[in-house]
Amino acid sequence: MRVPTGVAGFDEIVEGGLPSGRLTVVSGPPGSGKTTFTAQFVAEGLRRNEPSMYVTMHETQRQLVEDMSRYSFGFETLARSEQFHFAHLADSSGALNGNGATKPSVSTLTNKLVALANSRDVERLVVDSTMLLRHMFGTDEGVTRFVNALRSVDATTLLVSEMTDPTAYADEHYLAHGVVFFHNYLEGDGMHRGVQVLKMRGTAIDADIRPIEFTDAGLSVDGERTAVA
Amino acid sequence: MRVPTGVAGFDEIVEGGLPSGRLTVVSGPPGSGKTTFTAQFVAEGLRRNEPSMYVTMHETQRQLVEDMSRYSFGFETLARSEQFHFAHLADSSGALNGNGATKPSVSTLTNKLVALANSRDVERLVVDSTMLLRHMFGTDEGVTRFVNALRSVDATTLLVSEMTDPTAYADEHYLAHGVVFFHNYLEGDGMHRGVQVLKMRGTAIDADIRPIEFTDAGLSVDGERTAVA
Amino acid sequence: MRVPTGVAGFDEIVEGGLPSGRLTVVSGPPGSGKTTFTAQFVAEGLRRNEPSMYVTMHETQRQLVEDMSRYSFGFETLARSEQFHFAHLADSSGALNGNGATKPSVSTLTNKLVALANSRDVERLVVDSTMLLRHMFGTDEGVTRFVNALRSVDATTLLVSEMTDPTAYADEHYLAHGVVFFHNYLEGDGMHRGVQVLKMRGTAIDADIRPIEFTDAGLSVDGERTAVA
């Protein structure tokens, strides 16, 4: 019941992978690796022929593929698989999948997404991101209800959450089954990147920050070392 | 008049257990042990054949049992006891036990819960959590009134409170009879977890932070050492 | 014109006691000693056969007596005295002594309390607490007006004030004649408690933090030492 992410060094620190069928939140500053992490997660599913869905308000499929092209984990090829489903929840005028003047109903959008994921028997789901959900729904309460519903989806789900308030955890961090944080920290010779599994129910984890790098093959976690930041 | 929690090393630092019939608040960051602590508290009651109730907006009984299955304190078996009562206050659309459009009346929900607990002669009660109560009631004042009413329940009660504002104590910390904080702190070689009994009326306690670990048997407090954090 | 508190070591640092007929505010984090301090203050008055009143929204007389029972300053016995008056401003549904829907008028409640205290020739009065007054009145301005009126009561008065905003002093700290702060601080081997008399008009005080402990006899201040926190 563990779902391997395919990110080098990561699965080892979470007993083999993410908890099956559960929601994990991914947070961190801009450029810290959130999107790459979610793309590798989906790629690993497609490699195993699992129906996998990527729902984003941030970019088109073409842009995501382009962004991942510099890595060798083969996102472009895998994305052509029949098992890959992509939904882009924004149209080109900048309105977020709905008439800018009328806000989408939380229930409607939630039900649509849950139904969509369940109908395709999706096993892996990525939702990007809470920041744009906040703009779409207009209230924190709408976002919390959406996150709550996301937990009832059968798929193993990653939700990208930007820390719009860096001083406090948001509701989704408390609602999710797992929480993974990406960090930038200053040590000795310069800026370093790290990843921290803050929470993962039903899994033996520590909350240490481990060095992580962008390599040609994608993200790579050094499970042996700990950042003393 | 002490109610043992069953958490190794914890009862020793509170003169044998939680104060009987009183309300204790449990706070801490995501993944710090709040849910496991409350589950062990309920398990200990069921082991002693005491009627015990778990009221949560966070998960279903199945999910809670699954999450606790990795520990050996036997939650799955104990949860089948007749003495175990579980109430999940959310439906699958993400609305929190009520039509999303109409907020539940504080009085109605409060009265229902108090009546429910008292009618079953419940001796141990867990309520999870204030964050979702805030969404349900929509005002801090509603939450405070609910917490006030919770104090009149006969059972020994644990209330899970997420620190949505980490810079200030919330009303429930002042209203409760006891306050237990879970911490993550950085020391030497990495991140450590700790537990602190900040407040417990009528009990000789110090407010030191003691190391706590997740073991195969559940949480375990090292009462001998103090974290110098 | 000094009113001894009966708290070991405290009266010595305020020239013999609190200023007679004046208002002193007591602040501090949860579990820091505020309630015990006020109970000892009332007990000392009852020991001297002075009419003493305890007005609280936090607990019933039974609960307060229970909480103080572990100490040897004899609260339970003294509370049976005719000179003891107790008023609990909350009913069991959690509403704060009034219909939840209609907020009590500040003037009405204020006048009632002032009249009640003055009619019994009360010499010592405790009001617990500003946090719940804020909920009751709904505005900071209502609380300030109440505190202002409290100053015109003849009794020597203690008002418990939770620091809901820990970054700034509240109006009551500026309005009161005296301000006593309870602290938790980290030193060497663990967490320690301290008490600080920040303000006391007409009294020679310093604003040092002095160690304070919970002993079997109640709170005890070490007037000789100063915490270097």
Place this chain on the structure above:
Amino acid sequence: MRVPTGVAGFDEIVEGGLPSGRLTVVSGPPGSGKTTFTAQFVAEGLRRNEPSMYVTMHETQRQLVEDMSRYSFGFETLARSEQFHFAHLADSSGALNGNGATKPSVSTLTNKLVALANSRDVERLVVDSTMLLRHMFGTDEGVTRFVNALRSVDATTLLVSEMTDPTAYADEHYLAHGVVFFHNYLEGDGMHRGVQVLKMRGTAIDADIRPIEFTDAGLSVDGERTAVA
């Protein structure tokens, strides 16, 4: 054109006294010496037979005299002088000199006060305090307009300003001609008090913090030493 305050050691650091006919703001935490400073300022004026007015929302004349009685600068006797005028802007119900329900008009109150001060040919004026003005007027803008008008009063004026937002200077600090801050700071052996003249137009000052003490004779500034806080 210097108006001596009569506070030992203070006039020496401001070229002999406060600037004549101008507004100086006095700020600091509770109990730091603001009220004593203003009382000594008024006492010095009465000693020189100057019409002096004390306008406060904080206490009655009796209470102020009582509070200053422990000092030997003779406030009680001086307060009986014909030159002393006292106005207490609050009635005993806690409402601030007006029907609680209708807020006083800024213009009306301002005009009344300016007229009152000018009609008595008042040379020294104390206004206590901005916090209560904020409650009275209900808006920051009302307070700023009042402070602006206060500057047109002929008297040398002290305005007591509580730092309700300790992170930022308030409008009155920018509007006033002078700004004096009282501090509590921790050094070596304990808490110390200090005074700092942050601003004084037309006067050669430095912004150093100087130790200040409460002595039997009132406040006393050590002009020679500087606090390195």
Place this chain on the structure above:
Amino acid sequence: MRVPTGVAGFDEIVEGGLPSGRLTVVSGPPGSGKTTFTAQFVAEGLRRNEPSMYVTMHETQRQLVEDMSRYSFGFETLARSEQFHFAHLADSSGALNGNGATKPSVSTLTNKLVALANSRDVERLVVDSTMLLRHMFGTDEGVTRFVNALRSVDATTLLVSEMTDPTAYADEHYLAHGVVFFHNYLEGDGMHRGVQVLKMRGTAIDADIRPIEFTDAGLSVDGERTAVA
């Protein structure tokens, strides 16, 4: 597919230039180099005969040329090229390109700008700045929608973003493809300037801060050294 900026030492740290056709956000305190950076970017495009557009609410073309005249990268001459397009979105009364009373519709302005850029086959676009967009649209949501639309423009785009809330990243930092931060930091002998590429999708970067200077030729980055700030 790399678009060289022409800023000495910068292109080397981003694999040759900015990502073609994508949006990069430029942030930093006042005077840190944002405007100079964008002007050099446009100058480089004009040097290569690429249609380049500068859209600003901050200054007129004359003022921009004047400001850049002290550098030798030749902005004045290049700005006379047919390939240079300049739009100033403010009129002299201070209203931001629209009647002060009626706020421009986000859609209208967005569509106009996108159409304008696309119609001229603009290859390089600068938009200055988010702060004034916030005033123009009146809501954060309007700005986010505008930024979203900006991403669909074909040109390689730089968006200047002032950090109005320095404690948290804004939506544009998460929406953009790249994020470049300018810093002022204190080291040894005085204040130094630095530049940091926090994020750049599809590019091998580190997030180190590198020293940057204003020279006679414009900005110059020292790619070899790292600021240890």
Place this chain on the structure above:
Amino acid sequence: MRVPTGVAGFDEIVEGGLPSGRLTVVSGPPGSGKTTFTAQFVAEGLRRNEPSMYVTMHETQRQLVEDMSRYSFGFETLARSEQFHFAHLADSSGALNGNGATKPSVSTLTNKLVALANSRDVERLVVDSTMLLRHMFGTDEGVTRFVNALRSVDATTLLVSEMTDPTAYADEHYLAHGVVFFHNYLEGDGMHRGVQVLKMRGTAIDADIRPIEFTDAGLSVDGERTAVA
């Protein structure tokens, strides 16, 4: 095209003076030298027979002259020149040049001021201050529009800006051509004052803090030393 300020040591660090015809913002805590700086700037213009205008909401011409009388740069005499124009935008009731109840229209006031300055062929203009503009206009947006319009005035302009939010730069810091900060900092033996040119377009500056003093001749900058604060 440099406009000398006449402040000893300052012009040397800005290549001879402020940029001609442009807007520079002056910020700093109360008493840090902002008003003296602007007065010396105007005095220098009058010394050179340039029409110079001082627009303030803070004081009358008499008060400003009085405040500057302790310095020897001769403000009182120069202020009698025909070239000196003074406008005080407040009346004695504290209302800011308009009926307290109706807020001045931003456009009207802006147009009046721009017209006034341009009609007198004013070469140097001081506007004091943004804090009072905020009260006058009631919205940040009104202030930003005013500042924007101020940039179109032909005169070399200084705008005094109090940092009402010390944690973030305000719009005017980004809109202005130059930004000068005054500081108070603690070093070794006490409090020191410093000046920092954070931004000045088209000028070779560093952002170092330089010691500044109030002398009998006015402000004096030590260009050789740098504060390491």
